[in-house]
Amino acid sequence: xxxxxxxxxxxxxxxxxxxxxxxxxxxxxxxxxxxxxxxxxxxxxxxxxxxxxxxxxxxxxxxxxxxxxxxxxxxxxxxxxxxxxxxxxxxxxxxxxxxxxxxxxxxxxxxxxxxxxxxxxxxxxxxxxxxx
Numbered sequence: 791x792x793x794x795x796x797x798x799x800x801x802x803x804x805x806x807x808x809x810x811x812x813x814x815x816x817x818x819x820x821x822x823x824x825x826x827x828x829x830x831x832x833x834x835x836x837x838x839x840x841x842x843x844x845x846x847x848x849x850x851x852x853x854x855x856x857x858x859x860x861x862x863x864x865x866x867x868x869x870x871x872x873x874x875x876x877x878x879x880x881x882x883x884x885x886x887x888x889x890x891x892x893x894x895x896x897x898x899x900x901x902x903x904x905x906x907x908x909x910x911x912x913x914x915x916x917x918x919x920x921x922x
Contacts (some may be wrong), residue, residue, distance in 0.1 A: 884912060
């Protein structure tokens, strides 16, 4: 009977570890909520930035064609190669893909906090950028 409990405990621990590790992924799931050009950046936000992202003409994403995106110290920001990028290095005119974390205010433009942002160097963004 004792070995049955030990086996059950071991299986429960393995499943718990797998679930815990799967929640720690550093890459986003699925398509970005919005992909577009940064048209405004406010560096005054404490600990991060707020940027306005506008999708290319005629393109609409799950959140629409425009989003006000808060980038905090918890947001993972990378370039197209996966290298870390400082949020304050994001400038007007750059193309970005944004995945939101948490609730998104359904205003126009939508407002939310990014969990993951991919920043492209000028001229390197694919026309319909998608998740990794």
